[in-house]
Amino acid sequence: MGGTLPEAEPTERVPRAGPKESAWPRISLVTSVHNGERYLEATICSILSQGYPNLEYFVIDGGSTDGTVEIIRKYESQLSGWSSEPDRGVYDSLNKGFARSNGEVMGWLNASDMLHTHGLFAVGNVFSSFAEVEWITGRPTLIGEEGWPCVVKELRRWSRYRFLAGANQHIQQESTFWRRSLWERSGGAFSTEFRSEGDFELWVRFFRHARLYTVDALIGGWRAHDDGLSRSNLKLYDGNCDAIIDRELASMRDKGESESFCKFIGLVKHTRFVRGIWSRSIIRALYKLPASDWPPLIEYCQNQWSMRP
Numbered sequence: 001m002g003g004t005l006p007e008a009e010p011t012e013r014v015p016r017a018g019p020k021e022s023a024w025p026r027i028s029l030v031t032s033v034h035n036g037e038r039y040l041e042a043t044i045c046s047i048l049s050q051g052y053p054n055l056e057y058f059v060i061d062g063g064s065t066d067g068t069v070e071i072i073r074k075y076e077s078q079l080s081g082w083s084s085e086p087d088r089g090v091y092d093s094l095n096k097g098f099a100r101s102n103g104e105v106m107g108w109l110n111a112s113d114m115l116h117t118h119g120l121f122a123v124g125n126v127f128s129s130f131a132e133v134e135w136i137t138g139r140p141t142l143i144g145e146e147g148w149p150c151v152v153k154e155l156r157r158w159s160r161y162r163f164l165a166g167a168n169q170h171i172q173q174e175s176t177f178w179r180r181s182l183w184e185r186s187g188g189a190f191s192t193e194f195r196s197e198g199d200f201e202l203w204v205r206f207f208r209h210a211r212l213y214t215v216d217a218l219i220g221g222w223r224a225h226d227d228g229l230s231r232s233n234l235k236l237y238d239g240n241c242d243a244i245i246d247r248e249l250a251s252m253r254d255k256g257e258s259e260s261f262c263k264f265i266g267l268v269k270h271t272r273f274v275r276g277i278w279s280r281s282i283i284r285a286l287y288k289l290p291a292s293d294w295p296p297l298i299e300y301c302q303n304q305w306s307m308r309p
Contacts, residue, residue, distance in 0.1 A: 024054045024124045027177070028103030032093035033072075034062035036111035039223065041071050042147050046114035048078050052121060056080045058097040062087040091190035091198035098183075107177040109220060114143055115174075116218040123177045126215055126298055129305045134210035135178035136298070137171055138219035149221055158212040159291040163203070164245055171212070173199045174220030178206065185209050197240045204248050211295040 029047060033040055047057055059072050061084035072082050081100055087093045094108055105127050109115065119138070126136055137158070142151035163169055186205040190198045206212070296307035 023128065024052065024121075025105050025127050026054045026056060026103035027052065027105045027107070027120055027124060028056045028098065028101035028180075029058070029106075030094050030097030030101070030108045031057075031059045031111055032062070032090045032097065032108070033059065033064065033068055033111035034087075034090075034093075035064045035066045035068060037064075037067040037071060039112035039147075040068055041074075043109055043111055043114055044071070044075050046116075047109065047120075048075065050115060050118065050120045052124065054103075054124070055120065056101055056103045058082060058100055060087075060093045060097040061085075062089075062093055088192055089195060091192045091194075094198075095189050095192070098189075102180075104180055105177055106180055106183055109174060112223045113174045113220060114147065114223065115220045116141070116149070119175075119217070119219040122215065122217040122219055122300075126217075126305055127177075127179065130213075130298070130307070133213050133298070134182040135176065135206055136213045136215050137177075138175035138215045138217045140170075140172040140175065141218060141221040143221040143223040145224060147223070149218075152218070155214055155216055155297070157214055157291070157294045157297070159293050160207040160211075161293065162291055163207060164248060166245075169200070169241065171199075171203055172220070172222060174222050177219075182206060182210055194240050194244075196237055197244060200241050201244050204244055211293065213295045214297050216297060216299040 031040075031043060031047075044059065047055075057078075057080050059075075059079055059082040061068055061072060061082070063084060063086040069084050072079075072084070076082065083096065087096065090110075097108075098106065105123060107123070122138070123136070127133060139155060140153040141149055142153075144150040158171070186202070186209060191201045192198070194201065203212075296309050298305055298307055300306075
């Protein structure tokens with residue numbers, strides 16, 4: 001039987017709700033990788049398949065000896081740039097990538113994590129809708145080792161003082177994006193002092209200048225696997241985060257900023273018995289009790305983003 005096959009329906013690459021293509025803010029994304037051939041291709045595809053019309057994407061490899069570079073070369077024509085050379089760790093690698101970027105909005109994805117479908121459109125649309133918003137984070141989500149979303153956690157609200165007190169400290173980096181202006185005001189680079197706490201240290205600096213807005217959207221997911229840096233030695237990770245907070249509290253005291261708060265938290269953190277009670281009871285309550293410095297929640301309703309107290 002002759003004839004031609006019907007043409008395939010065109011794929012809708014840009015969601016209808018949101019700014020025109022030329023108005024989407026430029027998003028700069030960086031992936032740092034070293035010997036990451038097991039998951040890297042899925043990470044790259046989750047970004048490139050977004051179809052986001054104003055994306056700048058760099059992959060920075062730390063001199064891998066497995067098949068990582070071959071995977072990068074496979075997608076080279078769709079990348080804004082890439083490199084492969086020895087570095088001083090993931091945050092040094094990210095600094096190299098961001099130094100080559102110029103997007104208005106910034107974020108990064110580690111070489112085993114993934115974006116959710118149209119996650120970048122949610123990011124771009126939120127930043128286009130609210131000029132006062134300088135950094136955001138979405139719903140925390142967990143991706144299984146095989147690559148499918150398996151856990152969607154409840155929304156959390158963010159307060160600088162509670163963050164420094166020990167509550168709501170685990171900001172999911174894969175769902176977190178910020179404006180370049182905030183990055184520059186906060187030093188314009190990651191600290192390379194730590195092995196896996198550089199994102200935590202960056203959030204501490206961001207909190208000095210801007211409130212963190214929660215967006216009720218699926219943006220990115222963290223893949224659970226045993227090779228993750230922060231999971232390899234949780235005791236060391238938590239200890240280094242405590243040291244970062246101690247340093248921030250000392251800086252706040254030097255500036256005469258919330259001196260009573262700094263003294264109180266210092267006492268709690270370094271008195272063993274009090275710290276135990278604080279962790280078991282007060283911290284749990286602080287996760288949900290409203291805070292005076294909580295920003296509004298950003299949610300999607302009736303085809304537009306809105307803010308709810």
